[in-house]
Amino acid sequence: MRIAGVKTFDWRLVAMVWTALFAAVPVASAQTTGQGQGLADMAPYRETIPGTGVSFEMIPVPGGTVEVTGPAGTTSVEVGPLWFGATEITWDAYDIFSLSLATEPVDPAADAVARPSRPYGTPDYGWGHAGFPAMSVTLAAAEAFCEWLSLVTGHRYRLPTEAEWLHAATLAAGGLPMSAERADEIAWHAGNAGGRTHAVADREPDALGLYDLFGNVAEWVVSDDGSPVTRGGSFRSPQAEVAAGARAEQDPSWTERDPQLPSSRWWLSDGPFVGFRVVREPGPLPGTGG
Amino acid sequence: MKANAGRHFTRREFVHTTAAAATAALVLPGGLMASGTRRADVIRVGVIGCGGRGSGAIRDHCRANTDVEIVAIGDLFPDRLEQALRNLNQVAQRDEDFASKFRVTEDSVFTGFDAYQRVLEQDIDLVILATPPGFRPLHIAAAVEAGKHIFTEKPVAVDAAGVRSVLASYELALQKGLAIVAGTQRRHDLSYRAVIERIHDGAIGEITGGQVYWNQAGLWHNAPRPEWSDTEWQIRNWLYFTWLSGDHIVEQHVHNIDVANWVMGTHPIRAVGMGGRQSRTAPEFGHIYDHFAVDFEYPNGVHIMSMARQVDGTAGFVGERFFGTNGRTNAETRIERLDGTLVYEYDGDDPNAYVQEHADLVASIRAGQPINELRQVAESTLTAIMGREAAYTGAEVTWDQMLAADQDLMPPEIRFGPLEVPPVAVPGTTKLERRWLEGWA
Numbered sequence: 001m002r003i004a005g006v007k008t009f010d011w012r013l014v015a016m017v018w019t020a021l022f023a024a025v026p027v028a029s030a031q032t033t034g035q036g037q038g039l040a041d042m043a044p045y046r047e048t049i050p051g052t053g054v055s056f057e058m059i060p061v062p063g064g065t066v067e068v069t070g071p072a073g074t075t076s077v078e079v080g081p082l083w084f085g086a087t088e089i090t091w092d093a094y095d096i097f098s099l100s101l102a103t104e105p106v107d108p109a110a111d112a113v114a115r116p117s118r119p120y121g122t123p124d125y126g127w128g129h130a131g132f133p134a135m136s137v138t139l140a141a142a143e144a145f146c147e148w149l150s151l152v153t154g155h156r157y158r159l160p161t162e163a164e165w166l167h168a169a170t171l172a173a174g175g176l177p178m179s180a181e182r183a184d185e186i187a188w189h190a191g192n193a194g195g196r197t198h199a200v201a202d203r204e205p206d207a208l209g210l211y212d213l214f215g216n217v218a219e220w221v222v223s224d225d226g227s228p229v230t231r232g233g234s235f236r237s238p239q240a241e242v243a244a245g246a247r248a249e250q251d252p253s254w255t256e257r258d259p260q261l262p263s264s265r266w267w268l269s270d271g272p273f274v275g276f277r278v279v280r281e282p283g284p285l286p287g288t289g290g
Numbered sequence: 291m292k293a294n295a296g297r298h299f300t301r302r303e304f305v306h307t308t309a310a311a312a313t314a315a316l317v318l319p320g321g322l323m324a325s326g327t328r329r330a331d332v333i334r335v336g337v338i339g340c341g342g343r344g345s346g347a348i349r350d351h352c353r354a355n356t357d358v359e360i361v362a363i364g365d366l367f368p369d370r371l372e373q374a375l376r377n378l379n380q381v382a383q384r385d386e387d388f389a390s391k392f393r394v395t396e397d398s399v400f401t402g403f404d405a406y407q408r409v410l411e412q413d414i415d416l417v418i419l420a421t422p423p424g425f426r427p428l429h430i431a432a433a434v435e436a437g438k439h440i441f442t443e444k445p446v447a448v449d450a451a452g453v454r455s456v457l458a459s460y461e462l463a464l465q466k467g468l469a470i471v472a473g474t475q476r477r478h479d480l481s482y483r484a485v486i487e488r489i490h491d492g493a494i495g496e497i498t499g500g501q502v503y504w505n506q507a508g509l510w511h512n513a514p515r516p517e518w519s520d521t522e523w524q525i526r527n528w529l530y531f532t533w534l535s536g537d538h539i540v541e542q543h544v545h546n547i548d549v550a551n552w553v554m555g556t557h558p559i560r561a562v563g564m565g566g567r568q569s570r571t572a573p574e575f576g577h578i579y580d581h582f583a584v585d586f587e588y589p590n591g592v593h594i595m596s597m598a599r600q601v602d603g604t605a606g607f608v609g610e611r612f613f614g615t616n617g618r619t620n621a622e623t624r625i626e627r628l629d630g631t632l633v634y635e636y637d638g639d640d641p642n643a644y645v646q647e648h649a650d651l652v653a654s655i656r657a658g659q660p661i662n663e664l665r666q667v668a669e670s671t672l673t674a675i676m677g678r679e680a681a682y683t684g685a686e687v688t689w690d691q692m693l694a695a696d697q698d699l700m701p702p703e704i705r706f707g708p709l710e711v712p713p714v715a716v717p718g719t720t721k722l723e724r725r726w727l728e729g730w731a
Contacts, residue, residue, distance in 0.1 A: 099507065099602050118509045120542070126607035259475075259644045260342035261349045262377050 039081055044209070045285050050152055051104025054093050057086035058280060059209045066167035069245075072224075077163035084160070084168055085277040087133075087200035087211045088219065089145065091124060094134035097148045110151035116141050116266035125272050131199040133217045133275040139228040139250070141266045142220045142276040149278065155286070157278040162221045162247075164279060165231045169244035172206035172213050180239055187215030189242040193235035197272070215242040217275030234273035313368075316375035318395040328413065329357075333652060336362040336398075336414040336438075338406045338429055339421030340374035343443060346644070347418050347473075349381060351441070352391040354648035359391050362398035362412040364405030366421070366525065371401050403704065410436045416469075416655070419443060422528035423536055424700060427452040427459075430664070434459045437466055439655055441648060443473040445544045445671040446664070448536035451698040453672045460664040469660030471651040472667035474548045478650055479643035481636040482549070482622050488634055489553055493625050495616030497554065497592055502546035502610045504538075505599040511574055520709035530576025532678075532712065533699040533726065537578040539565075539681075540674040543598035547677070548670035549610045549621055550586065550594045557669045558586035558594070558676070560688045565681035567714055569601045577714045584677035596677055684717030696723040 042060035049055070063080040096102050098116045116137075123136035137145075142159055149157045160168070174182075184192060185204045193215070201211040213219075215237065218230035233246035250271075258269035268274055328334070335351060337344055340363050348360050365371040375394070382389035400408040406429050410417065416439040419429045423445045433440050440463075447453045463470055476482045489497070511530065514523045528534035535541040551557050563584030570580045581599040588594060594612075610621045617633060619625045625634040654661040676692040679685075701709060713730040721729035 095603065101603070118507065120506075120509065122506045122606035122608050124606055126605070126609070129605065256642050257644060259346045259350070261345035261374075261381070262342075 042081060042083065042282055043285065044086075045083075047153055047155065047286055049093060049096055049102065049149070050106065051102040052096050054096060056089070056093060058083035059086045061168045061171065061208055061210075064167055064171075066163055066170060068163045068166055077167075079161070079164045079167045081282055082160070082164060082168075083280040083282075084208070084210055085279070086205075086209065088217055088275045088277045089134050089142075090200055091129045091132055091134050093149075094137070094145060097145050102152070106152050110148055113144055113148040113151065116144075117264060119264075119267050123267055123272075125196070127196040127272075128199060132197055133200050133212070135197060135217050135273070135275045136268045136271050137220075137275065138264070138266055138268055138271075139220050145276075146278055153286070155280055155283065157280050159220055159222050159276060160279045162223050162229060162231065165219065165221045166244060168208060168210070169213055169232065172208045172210055173244050174207040178214070178243060183214065183239050183242055186211075186213075187233075187239075187242045188212065188235045189215045189233065189237055189239045190235065191239045195235070197235055197275075213277075214244075214246070218246070218248060218273055220274065220276040230274055236273045313372055313375055313396070313399050316372065316379060317399055318393065331357050333358045333416055333439075333655065334361045334412075334414045335359065335416045335418060336364075336409040336412055337418045337420065338364050338409050339419060339425075339443075340365040340371055341420065344418065344420030345374045345377050347420055347441065347443070347648075348378060348392070349388070350642075350645045351418065351648040352388050354645045355652045358416075358652065359393045361393050361395075362400070362409045362414060363394055364400035364409040366401065366403060366405065367522075368401045371399065375399070406432060410438065415439060416441070416651075420473075422525065422534045423541060424448050424452075424528070424531075424534040427455040430456055430459045434463045434466065434468060437468065439469040439651070439660070440664075441471050441473070441651055442664075442667070444548075444667055445536055445540050445674060446472065446667050447671050447675070448533060448540060449675065449697045449699040450672075450692060450695040451700075453668050453675065453693070456664060456668045456671075460662065460668060463662055463664060467660055468662070469651055469655045470662045470664045471647050471654075472663045473647065474545060474663075474667055474670065475643040475647050476545060476549055476622075477552065477663070477666075478647040479622075479640075480638060480646075481640055484636050484638065485619060485621055485623065485625060485634070486549075486553055488625060489612065489614075489619060489621070490555070493617060493633065494612065494614030494619055497612055497614045499593050499595075500550065500553070500610065500612035501595045501597070502543075502550050503597045503607045504543040504546050505597055505604065506606045506608065507602045507604070508570060508580070508600050509538075513574070519706045521704065521706045524576070524709055524711070527574070527576065530570075530574075530578050532578060533701065535578070536671075536675065537582075537678050538600050539579075539582045539584070539596075539598045539678045540671065542600075543582070543596065543677075544670055544674045546608070546610055547586075547596060547674050548667070550596070551666075551670050551673060553610075553612055553621055554588045554592065554594070556589060557673050557689060558588045560587045560686055561585065561673075561676045561680040562587075562686050563596075563677050563680035564684070564717065565678075573711070577712050579678075579681065579715070582677060582681050584680055586673065586677065679722055682715035682717065682720045683722050684720075685722065687722060691722065698725055701726050 039060055039062050044059050046055050046057050061082050061084050065078050068075055068077050146157045186206050188198050205211050214232050218234040219232050221231050223229040228250035230248045233242035254268045254271040255263045256270045382392050417433045419442040426446050446456045512526045524531050561584050565579045565582035567579045580601050584596040586594045612619050617627050623636050676687050680687045712727050716731045719731055
């Protein structure tokens with residue numbers, strides 16, 4: 001099954017964007033530089049979860065240097081080239097992990113990855129399921145999904161670091177700040193989302209060919225100190241706050257109404273605005289013997 | 291009133307001793323509850339049932355109130371009790387206020403089938419009841435008998451005999467001036483309260499109908515272990531046995547059915563329904579259904595449609611809708627005209643209703659004006675049971691039939707050992723008036 005609503009994306013367009021961004025424009029002012037290292041070996045590909053018809057698209061993003069401003073000040077961070085998920089991880093993929101839906105026998109190690117508890121309620125809030133971003137998931141759950149996905153596919157998937165996400169977002173925004181009109185085209189935010197998530201890839205792709213990097217659900221990243229942090233803003237963020245700089249640290253309000261003690265390791269009782277996308281480091285493409 | 295009269299709970303002697311040794315390191319030393327240490331302005335709280343929800347209720351009770359102390363806790367299983375103590379101690383380590391309120395000692399920690407009696411024997415003013423629902427009528431009766439204020443989780447019974455027992459406890463609690471709040475927390479949610487107050491003031495005109503839903507994926511279960519008896523396996527998987535949970539329409543969907551009764555201002559007069567068991571057919575899921583659809587008829591011919599499903603990979607939705615001659619509402623946040631024009635949207639404070647319900651309970655005790663929600667939650671529980679029975683039996687079931695039914699689903703004796711699983715109900719065959727294993731199929 002192709003992810004509902006993903007428009008066919010032309011890799012040549014990305015190449016053109018690249019030429020425009022990194023050949024013609026002085027990029028230092030955009031707070032990031034990209035050398036495009038390793039990209040020659042990387043092409044977009046589609047990963048299929050074995051034993052299911054569920055697949056998702058991965059898009060190469062060149063490495064570079066990015067200025068990361070965090071609680072400890074601003075640092076300059078070098079990041080390597082990566083594949084980024086074209087979309088946020090959808091329920092279609094998450095359910096296979098969460099509900100153990102795969103029909104083919106998988107690596108016993110994958111079977112051994114702890115699975116989320118069964119939620120008492122509807123973490124999708126009834127807003128939509130197939131093709132919609134998985135949401136209300138904790139950082140630990142997103143990380144467990146990546147571990148499981150790596151074992152079942154044989155490719156090492158993980159969450160992006162904060163620097164990697166910021167670097168990609170800076171490129172994706174095509175220069176800062178993003179105009180209100182552009183934000184409207186590529187992002188679901190408080191001004192256009194109607195108070196809920198939407199199917200992934202329903203807005204226009206950004207300059208990298210990624211969908212919903214800004215808005216829809218905010219995305220888990222791996223922060224320097226391991227504290228739970230999301231980036232990109234969500235359907236609840238004002239339009240001006242769905243941007244590369246949008247950053248939120250998990251606070252107690254995200255689990256406020258969990259009636260259980262301990263609060264769920266897996267589900268945010270009050271975090272419908274939180275999801276994630278995966279990245280992968282350079283390596284062989286699926287189906288090439290890797 | 292014969293409910294509970296014939297139910298024996300056999301204590302497994304070694305359970306209590308084992309627990310005492312293992313939990314000693316997790317609680318305060320004994321002797322702290324000696325007379326003379328009691329402060330008159332402090333409400334002393336005992337807890338019966340310390341799983342995830344009971345532990346959460348302890349946390350929420352302490353967040354909601356000043357001058358309360360949790361002083362005794364009990365659970366059937368020693369390992370569950372120890373886990374609860376570990377979790378609560380973790381909260382105490384990072385939360386000084388909670389630590390000052392969590393005052394359980396090695397003398398006030400109990401396990402086994404009689405743990406509820408031991409907790410009620412302590413010097414407590416209020417008890418939190420959070421065991422599986424099948425035990426609730428017994429625990430409510432004992433708590434009212436002992437003169438304790440109560441926070442009781444929902445539902446409050448699983449069968450007609452249990453509801454009748456709870457209604458009798460309600461009358462006695464009224465006479466004794468006891469405060470009782472139930473875990474139907476929407477009743478304490480300011481947003482629901484604001485919208486439903488407006489519905490009652492005529493904001494959508496005369497109510498003409500509605501729908502209530504709790505549709506979601508399947509829930510947890512615990513695989514059997516060789517050291518567990520049948521009884522222990524069933525109680526540790528209580529969701530899947532009607533005598534323990536009431537089935538998911540009662541255990542879970544009672545929340546939305548309670549909203550329907552609240553909005554309508556009364557209970558329905560009859561139900562016609564259907565349901566079955568299509569995805570959770572394996573023995574590990576006991577004998578309950580995985581889906582229900584019930585038409586509840588209220589006075590004046592108003593019909594509220596109810597749906598409850600626990601099936602993986604299906605559309606999920608939890609909520610309510612009501613329609614009137616002059617508008618429609620989700621009962622929680624919005625009131626609209628029938629053409630969709632917004633009439634009212636709640637934008638006030640939204641405190642956590644799981645905490646607020648404990649604040650409201652204690653405030654009512656301190657004000658000398660005890661809230662007593664037991665009748666209301668017993669009626670919502672019986673409404674859900676009526677819906678279940680309409681589906682189980684296939685018959686039209688009236689309120690009066692349901693309330694009077696000779697239906698007692700508890701095993702005649704509950705002790706650790708062999709225990710059969712009742713059959714799956716078969717519409718057209720299963721009888722409304724039935725016992726533990728009799729009258730199902």
